[in-house]
Amino acid sequence: MxxxxxxxxxxxxxxxxxxxxxxxxxxxxxxxxxxxxxxxxxxxxxxxxxxxxxxxxxxxxxxxxxxxxxxxxxxxxxxxxxxxxxxxxxxxxxxxxxxxxxxxxxxxxxxxxxxxxxxxxxxxxxxxxxxxxxPSVGVTALRALRDMLRLGSGQRLLVVGASGGVGSTAIQLAHAWGAHVTAIASAASAPFCRELGADRTVDYATTPPNALEREFDAILDCDGSLLRAYRRALRPGGRIVAITSSAMPFALLSTVLPGPRVRLLIARPRRADLQTLAEHVDKGDLHxxxxxxxxxxxxxxxxxxxxxxxxxxxxxxxxx
CATH class of the missing domain: 3.90.180.10 (Medium-chain alcohol dehydrogenases, catalytic domain)
Incomplete structure (x- = not known):
């Protein structure tokens, strides 16, 4: 040296x-x-x-x-x-x-x-x-919602683990795109999720997954611990994406089980995605x-x- x-x-x-x-x-x-x-x-x-x-x-x-x-x-x-x-x-x-x-x-x-x-x-x-x-949470949320869940205006999205980095970003993007967002989070985090644009919040401590109606077009699971149970809240033809490595076993199993396949996202950095995120920040859609x-x-x-x-x-x- x-x-x-x-x-x-x-x-x-x-x-x-x-x-x-x-x-x-x-x-x-x-x-x-x-x-x-x-x-x-x-x-x-x-x-x-x-x-x-x-x-x-x-x-x-x-x-x-x-x-x-x-x-x-x-x-x-x-x-x-x-x-x-x-x-x-x-x-x-x-x-x-x-x-x-x-x-x-x-x-x-x-x-x-x-x-x-x-x-x-x-x-x-x-x-x-x-x-x-x-950057990382933004690219993950963007790719999950846009490319894998193909989320559109008027669709109903469920975000599990909504108060973390990916979840909080996904709420904002989905709200900006005109989707109806239900956030699964703690009671203490409910006001935070609503400030970001969630239309509805559900306390995971008091409302188990089987209490949810089958009303969702898309689910983004940022937690993975109850993936199989939340999958049942999808409408027929609904789509579900998980982002945690702990979801991999059930994601593989879902390919042979009845019902929608769970897709696992490992987002790779791409310049175009970072540019899209910057545009959302500059427009005020994403904070x-x-x-x-x-x-x-x-x-x-x-x-x-x-x-x-x-x-x-x-x-x-x-x-x-």
């Missing part, structure tokens, strides 16, 4: 485990190669997949090479462009997703190398700290929903909070 090489802060860990394995370290600042963009990160956010990777729940994919970094979502400013990069400018405010979950560089870092295909201009309708809450903003030094606390499974929006990590 050259003594003149610029350094930067990064969150890393040397073994799988609880939030306590995370630490803020000083590492060499990366330089962009061909097809790469160097970004000064203003904020990142904590997603359920970040928690799962850190804990070792995806070790078959992420392997045992350490140290590892954390964080997929970012919002920041373009500092330098590698060769062969077009469509972005130095100084531009951008947001995006680091798509390689096994990479050494996560978004919880002052400077990151990103790919142009998963990076685009950040929405002008919100600041970069708030914008960092949206970032943030549970809490943490400084980088408190990222362990952010992961601990994320592990509870209870949220009203996202946990954001501020770096600037």
């Amino acid at each position: 050259s003594p003149d090489q610029p350094m930067t802060r990064a969150v890393q860990y040397d073994r799988y485990g609880g939030p306590e394995v995370l630490s803020v370290r000083t590492v060499p600042r990366p330089s962009p190669g061909p097809g790469q963009v160097l970004i000064r990160v203003h904020a990142s956010s904590v997603n359920s997949i970040d928690v799962k990777i850190r804990s070792g729940g995806m070790r078959l994919m992420t392997g045992r090479r350490f140290p590892k970094s954390t964080g997929l979502d970012f919002a920041g400013e373009v500092v330098e462009l590698g060769s062969e990069v077009t469509g972005l400018m130095v100084g531009e405010h951008v947001w995006g997703i680091l798509g390689d979950v096994s990479g050494r560089t996560g978004a919880a870092c002052d400077y990151i190398l990103a790919k142009p295909k998963a990076t685009t201009a950040a929405p002008s309708g919100t600041d970069l700290v708030a914008a960092a809450s949206l 970032p929903t943030i549970e809490h903003v943490y400084p980088l030094d408190e990222i362990q606390d952010a992961h601990r909070a994320a592990e509870t499974g209870h949220a009203r929006g996202k946990r954001v990590i501020r770096l600037v």
Whole structure:
């Protein structure tokens, strides 16, 4: 390492485990190669997949090479462009997703190398700290509602686990598209869901799935624990999508059971989807929903909070 090489802060860990394995370290600042963009990160956010990777729940994919970094979502400013990069400018405010979950560089870092295909201009309708809450959950909600559930105006949507990052984003998008939205959430989160545009809220603690009428054209299940039961609330011809890995066994089983097939979504970052999300933010259809903003030094606390499974929006990590 050259003594003149610029350094930067990064969150890393040397073994799988609880939030306590995370630490803020000083590492060499990366330089962009061909097809790469160097970004000064203003904020990142904590997603359920970040928690799962850190804990070792995806070790078959992420392997045992350490140290590892954390964080997929970012919002920041373009500092330098590698060769062969077009469509972005130095100084531009951008947001995006680091798509390689096994990479050494996560978004919880002052400077990151990103790919142009998963990076685009950040929405002008919100600041970069708030914008960092949206990329992963936004792409997931958008792809689920638009591409898999084919949700249209006047249709009835049920969102299970509605107060989390994907659920709260899906409520807003569905409301903007003219759908009737029923949100499954805790009683404490009901006012939050209604503020986002839910037409009706149902407390999962007092209303079991079998108490729901078969009235829904589409179901987005962000929880997965009672997927089989909520599936029965679909009208004939209805569609259902789950976004959690815990839903995979029943999703496979549903291909041979009577009734609608459960489709499992693992959203990949696409530039066009990020651009669509930015347009929704700038039109006022979509607002970032943030549970809490943490400084980088408190990222362990952010992961601990994320592990509870209870949220009203996202946990954001501020770096600037």
